[in-house]
Amino acid sequence: MQRPVIRITCKMIPALGNTSVRMRDPQRVEETLRCMQKAGLNTLQVISDFDMTLTRFAHNGKRCPTSHNILEVSKMISPECKEKLKDLLDKYYPIEIDSSKSIEEKLPLMVEWWTRAHDLMMQQKIRKDQLTLAVQESDSMLREGYQEFFDCLNQHSVPLLIFSAGLGDVLEEVVRQAGVFHPNVKVISNFMDFDETGVMTAFKGELIHIYNKREGALLNTGHFEELRSRPNVLLLGDSLGDLTMADGVQEVEKVLKIGFLNDKVDERLPSYLNSYDIVLLEDETMEVPNAILDFLVATS
Ligand code: TMP
Ligand code: MG
Numbered sequence: 001m002q003r004p005v006i007r008i009t010c011k012m013i014p015a016l017g018n019t020s021v022r023m024r025d026p027q028r029v030e031e032t033l034r035c036m037q038k039a040g041l042n043t044l045q046v047i048s049d050f051d052m053t054l055t056r057f058a059h060n061g062k063r064c065p066t067s068h069n070i071l072e073v074s075k076m077i078s079p080e081c082k083e084k085l086k087d088l089l090d091k092y093y094p095i096e097i098d099s100s101k102s103i104e105e106k107l108p109l110m111v112e113w114w115t116r117a118h119d120l121m122m123q124q125k126i127r128k129d130q131l132t133l134a135v136q137e138s139d140s141m142l143r144e145g146y147q148e149f150f151d152c153l154n155q156h157s158v159p160l161l162i163f164s165a166g167l168g169d170v171l172e173e174v175v176r177q178a179g180v181f182h183p184n185v186k187v188i189s190n191f192m193d194f195d196e197t198g199v200m201t202a203f204k205g206e207l208i209h210i211y212n213k214r215e216g217a218l219l220n221t222g223h224f225e226e227l228r229s230r231p232n233v234l235l236l237g238d239s240l241g242d243l244t245m246a247d248g249v250q251e252v253e254k255v256l257k258i259g260f261l262n263d264k265v266d267e268r269l270p271s272y273l274n275s276y277d278i279v280l281l282e283d284e285t286m287e288v289p290n291a292i293l294d295f296l297v298a299t300s
Contacts (some may be wrong), residue, residue: 067166217248
């Protein structure tokens with residue numbers, strides 16, 4: 001199938017003319033950016049998904065791991081459990097990316113995936129002190145240009161919320177090892193509870209899965225309350241479930257939604273174009289978010 005080409009050569013941000021970029025309404029994107037620019041960087045906050053958004057989907061033709069996968073392939077997990085987790089991935093991932101099914105149809109199945117995977121993990125006596133090594137030995141990779149992205153936000157004191165249905169302890173370690181866990185970064189995710197000997201016993205709080213980020217946002221109103229003076233949001237995601245990550249933002253003004261479309265691109269493009277302002281096709285870099293930040297920084 002021929003991909004629809006809705007490309008613009010944007011004078012304001014040349015990277016928006018990249019071949020990976022698709023926009024349903026380029027004029028609206030420009031207007032949103034102009035409003036954000038006028039309001040200034042001190043009114044901005046960034047909310048980003050983690051897996052396959054801040055991290056790469058693939059590198060040299062090989063899939064990169066999610067935060068769950070990092071743990072799954074580690075020495076902490078027994079071979080039998082690895083097999084079971086792999087079976088779950090093979091069963092549920094195709095459902096996650098199936099554009100012929102509605103979110104309502106997928107939701108109970110995704111809850112089932114997360115619940116079964118987390119139950120298996122809880123039986124594995126995962127040790128807190130082994131997470132560092134698991135991340136070091138993994139093939140996890142943040143997207144090209146991540147350093148500029150994290151450093152720029154920190155330098156300009158723009159809060160970055162990483163909102164993930166993955167594993168918080170693991171993703172924080174990825175960000176830490178990359179040297180970009182700056183003070184402006186906050187993480188909402190699934191965090192493990194450890195006993196006094198450092199062995200995992202359970203997960204803390206409410207489960208965050210791919211389709212309840214809105215509830216997660218509303219449960220964390222304290223965070224958004226603190227950012228009341230920042231009503232403009234740059235939202236980054238790779239799943240349609242990521243679109244509700246900004247629902248806890250107080251008195252929101254403008255939200256610019258950037259979606260990475262990594263897999264089954266042709267099938268999923270129409271729904272992504274309908275819901276994300278900017279869609280990036282098989283783009284393993286932070287070039288476009290960075291160019292947008294450069295634009296906002298240069299004019300603030
Ligand atoms: P995210 O919200 O940070 O993107 O994390 C969710 C991703 O985690 C989603 O794309 C599916 C993936 N996942 C696994 O890779 N393995 C698992 O066992 C589970 C439950 C989710
Ligand atoms: Mg994701």
